[in-house]
Amino acid sequence: MTTQQTAPRIVPPKREYIQFTVNGIIYDVEVDLRRTLLEVLREQLGLTGTKKGCNDGNCGACTVLVNGKPMNSCLILAVEAHGKEITTIEGMAQDGKLHPLQEAVVNFNALQCGYCTPGILLTAKAFLEENPHPTEHDVRRAIAGNLCRCTGYQRFVNAILAVSQGKTKPDEE
């Protein structure tokens, strides 16, 4: 067997400029065509609040809103985000004030390790905007694509239901 003496060559990746809005800020970025939105958000924009769990569309940790719709950012190529409006977890609190869902998630102790939390919060935000008066089952179905291994989900469900009723705190504990 002979070992090859020359260094293997890497084909330079193709890159393209895209323009999109993330949390209200317009970004012009040059992206590698193969990169997902998740990677560009985390690695190029430094928005690490969007989490990588499975990187294959099965856990929901990477959920962001694309034009208001929750999507797994690990399944979207960054170039597809061109011209779109993206909301990540960093854009959920406004002017230093938590979104009611964020407040409720803290007050209901809905989170533990917090790794799934950004994804669930964004899913819930989009969901409540479309379904302001959901039943418990609706809520459970809405977040069924977001895996959480720490909690029993019930506190997330209670927090989301409370927000739909204009509350951010549990009645008692």
Added chain:
Amino acid sequence: MEYAIVGKSVPRKDGWVKVTGQAQYGGDLILPGMLHGKILRSPHAHARIVSIDASRAKRLPGVRTIITGKDFPGVKFGFLPITRDQLPFAVDKARYFGEAVAAVAASDEDTAEEALDLIQVEYEELPPVFTVQDAIRPGATLVHDDKPGNVGFTARYNYGDIARAFEECDYIKEEHLTTQRISHGFIEPHAMLASMDGDRVVLQGTKQSPYITWRHLCRAMDLPLSKVRMLNPYVGGGYSGKHDPFDVDFAATKLALVTGRPVRVELTQDEILGMERQRHSKDCWIKLGAKKDGTLHALECKTYFEGGAYVCAAPINTRAFGSGLLIPYRIPNARFEGIRIYTTRPPCGAVRGQARVIARYVLEAILTDLANDMGLDQLEIRRKNALVKDEVATEGTVMENFAFMETIDELKKMVDWPAAKAKKVPFHGIGFAGDGYASGSRARGHWASAAVVKITEDGGINLIQGATEIGQGSDTVLAQICAEALGVPYEEISVAVEDTDASVLEQGIYSSRTTVWAGNGVRVAAEDARRQLAEEAAKLLEADPKDIEFRLGNVYVRNDPKRSITFNEVVRKAYYEQGHPIYGRGSWGMDAGRADWATAKEPWSPGRGSVTMAVEVSVDPETGKVKILKLTAAHDNGQPINPALLAGQIEGGTMAHMGQGVFEECLTDEHGRPINPDFFDYKMPTALDAPHFANHPIIGDNPYGPFGAKGGGESVSSSALGAIANAVADAIGVRIMDLPITPQKILKAINGKQSQERRA
């Protein structure tokens, strides 16, 4: 006792940072000049490594270095001195599909991955062994040449004359129950960042118990402890699965040492679900004998733990299993043998609730079936045999402050038993199980807890301690304890990250120990700070330091509360006028005696929680699908420090056990390759599967715990698996002997039962 902060569901310390996306986890960490590491893994379950040629990979532009198993000093590590069987990477042979063989550091992840393809490894395949049956067969291939019979560890006990005891029984039940391998199911993939600080390595990332990682990693890399600094970012869950050092920790550390650059190694879910630590699969023969009236009299249990290529924490597993059989019920005669078997599969270790969860499952299953056979009531048989406060359990544990009986009685009310029993609905079932879980039983290494309470000159409080916030809420609970002991508002406390340089590390975050052990360390440190502050305040208020009271930031003279001063003023005077910076120091430890691994006896622990749980399920007879409707727990965790956090622990643990009960299994093909290492095929419970939870804490007593607390992390959910399995058995009238209880098994069981009934 009326507490100001203890017992209140204050919001978590780490709530804001987590809901805003600011919390940084291992995979979020970046340092200038950081390289990316990747691990090359064995494509065979069992193979001799003949040669490794990395020359092509090394010439790939962007590759900085490649390491193999031979670059480590060849020092084995393991949980006990007699179980040191593992090297950081495979050297002479690979013992499971996915074992680390080499690692690359490169300028980016793509290059690192491409380099893996260019490393040429010549393997000589060896026959694999995947099951206990294969591994213990005479003449079976040995996973380790020096481990005859593929036995990695054995624990045994024998209390009483077991043969005679069974002769004395009126009824004997025997079962053979098996349980499967499962994965912890971390949503956060393991990610470690190692960097150099002079000749020291700084290692940070996804670790649950940095202390355990630290001491084993340093041993295997032949480094003094002082040359490695570990600190913890936020961690995406622990579930007992991030204690010991893994290939990812070794790879990051070694690659940083070799290159002098920061190196981050992140794993993918298929590596984690398919090739990292899992729960042992178990083969359990169990026999339980009782007197006519349901008094348990004799127990015999032999369990094989199929645990893969390295023993890891198996002595803890066998102990947790063996001791888990004997508490919370009184069984005067008992024999146990737990045998940990090597196979060529990924190594197993601790998983949420430990092997105790499985022991509780098998015991509660056979107890339920025995009671049914004998026509006895499920809760009555548990009451009859419940160990009571101060009783001495068969293996010698004194059941101090044990409130198990009270939890049975409370649960009885909660589920309205026996009225509920009378209303039996077809294909609906209810199952019960109990437990009495130690609040931190001793493992290895140092076992005390220590803390420093540093009061800043403006009256702020930095709590420096060694417990890892893995989501369980330790930062919050420890801050509550600190605030209560110091008499300041909870909001004033900042909790520092765990850091081997700045804090004495916790022995580990396991066995529901943190609230009690670390909590006591914090309490003692806060009391020390308060004592110093009382001296200063006494001067200002012209009183005796003994009479100074602290409550929610107010400092006053007992019996004369008008003579008061604010906490801040006291601190300022101390710093600015007396030259007295306030540092409270504290540590706490009790001589728990040495752990006796060979007899599976648990050492003394400062508290023991207890629980009785009921699970209600429905089964769809057409599809075999199980729906868990409701989960009710009456439990004693002493004084809960934060009831909402405690309830969160109960719910989450229970969900994980539900996964083991009805969904999950790590599957491999005939070559030992993982079949389902992704969340699509490895089914974990979702929000639609989750039941309703009802839990009721009985506030039992614990003089050893801070403010009377007992451990809570695993001590309630540990009964869930047994209760779920019992509920399904009640619903369909048949016991499924092998987990998970899938729809296929249920349909088969229902059909089998129906055809049996037709024949009869």
